[in-house]
Amino acid sequence: MEEAENVSANSPHDGTGNPAAPASRTPGPADAGSADTAPAETAAPGTGATETAPATTDTRNTGPGRLLIAVYAVFAISATARAGYQILTKFSEAPLAYMLSAFAAAVYVVATVSLAKPGRTAFKVSVAAVLVELVGVLVVGALSVFDSVNFPHETVWSLFGRGYGFIPLLLPILGLIWLYRRRPARRDH
Amino acid sequence: MDAYFYIILVVGLLSSIICVVAGLLKKAPNDTTILSVAAVELALLVYLGGSIVRVASGERIAGESWEFWGYLATALILPIGAVYWSILERTRWSNFVLAAVGVTALVMAARMNQIWY
Numbered sequence: 001m002e003e004a005e006n007v008s009a010n011s012p013h014d015g016t017g018n019p020a021a022p023a024s025r026t027p028g029p030a031d032a033g034s035a036d037t038a039p040a041e042t043a044a045p046g047t048g049a050t051e052t053a054p055a056t057t058d059t060r061n062t063g064p065g066r067l068l069i070a071v072y073a074v075f076a077i078s079a080t081a082r083a084g085y086q087i088l089t090k091f092s093e094a095p096l097a098y099m100l101s102a103f104a105a106a107v108y109v110v111a112t113v114s115l116a117k118p119g120r121t122a123f124k125v126s127v128a129a130v131l132v133e134l135v136g137v138l139v140v141g142a143l144s145v146f147d148s149v150n151f152p153h154e155t156v157w158s159l160f161g162r163g164y165g166f167i168p169l170l171l172p173i174l175g176l177i178w179l180y181r182r183r184p185a186r187r188d189h
Numbered sequence: 190m191d192a193y194f195y196i197i198l199v200v201g202l203l204s205s206i207i208c209v210v211a212g213l214l215k216k217a218p219n220d221t222t223i224l225s226v227a228a229v230e231l232a233l234l235v236y237l238g239g240s241i242v243r244v245a246s247g248e249r250i251a252g253e254s255w256e257f258w259g260y261l262a263t264a265l266i267l268p269i270g271a272v273y274w275s276i277l278e279r280t281r282w283s284n285f286v287l288a289a290v291g292v293t294a295l296v297m298a299a300r301m302n303q304i305w306y
Contacts, residue, residue: 063282070274070286074293077263085256 060123060182061116068178071171072112075164079105079156086154097154100140104156107133111175120184127179134172137161141169190302193236197298200232201291208288211281218275218283226287229294230268236298237261240305252304260304264297 061069083101091098107129114126141160161168204225211222240261244250250257271290275283 062278063280064285065282066274066278066280067282067285067289070271070289074267074289081259081263089253 060126060179061118065115065178065182068171068175069112069115071167072108072115072175075156075168075171076105076108076112079108082156094154097158100136100157101155104133104136104140107136108156115175123179123184126175130172130175130179133168134176137168137172190299191305193232193239194298194302196235197229197232197294200228201295201298203291204229205288205291208284208291212284212288215281216284217279217281218287222284222287223272223275226268226272226290229291230265233261233265233268233294233298236301237265250305257301257304260297260301264294264301267293 059065079101083098083105086098086101111126111129111133114122114129137157137160140155140157144155144158156164156168160166207225208222211219216222240257244254268290271287275287
């Protein structure tokens with residue numbers, strides 16, 4: 001399935017980043033941070049090199065990004081399978097934990113797909129998904145430590161993902177670093 | 190843990206190490222790394238064949254049998270998907286994707302062993 005995403009997304013550097021996007025959109029995505037204070041920061045990739053801006057937007061799914069997508073895909077598949085199994089066979093035993101399992105699976109699926117797709121919308125979706133994942137693993141991890149009665153170690157995120165080699169904790173951090181480094185260039189208008 | 194697990198343990202770890210080293214050396218996926226992943230696939234096929242023989246000869250899987258077969262089927266798809274992907278983008282990063290196969294197969298084989306016994 002991840003291959004299919006990438007067949008469509010795998011013709012990079014051809015300007016699919018839509019450089020002719022309407023400039024009338026609401027200014028400044030929040031993730032660009034301190035937008036109006038730092039014109040110098042964007043001077044290098046700025047007006048002189050308009051061709052490079054869409055290219056950087058679309059390199060999220062190449063190079064190290066592919067590794068990230070692959071790991072997310074493995075987690076999406078395994079979390080979906082596990083949640084499906086839990087809900088189909090023993091939902092009544094721990095509905096909350098299994099709902100959380102399903103939620104975690106959905107977050108991984110969204111993150112995988114949005115990381116693989118080029119474009120600004122996909123970027124925002126992947127930032128949101130990875131942030132939700134980070135909050136999820138921290139909150140569920142903490143709850144499973146302090147309230148182990150209601151959280152009987154049954155989700156990907158329990159005990160900060162210890163059952164999965166703490167990769168669930170590491171993954172959103174690496175994901176955010178990667179997304180920050182490959183964030184879309186700000187629009188000039 | 191049975192012999193199938195230890196076969197996958199050795200082959201999977203070797204494959205992952207080969208692929209990580211190749212990635213660190215900034216090599217694109219080559220015959221060595223792709224064949225090492227093919228060896229993981231072969232080890233999983235041996236596991237599949239052995240498991241079919243054992244079930245056919247009357248052995249019982251202790252856990253949920255469809256969970257076992259689900260894990261095995263997924264594990265068998267992973268190397269194929271990773272190799273296909275590494276052919277699509279021939280950069281050193283694809284070697285790290287290939288490296289993930291061995292470790293993942295190892296973890297899944299451990300889980301399959303737990304289900305079986």
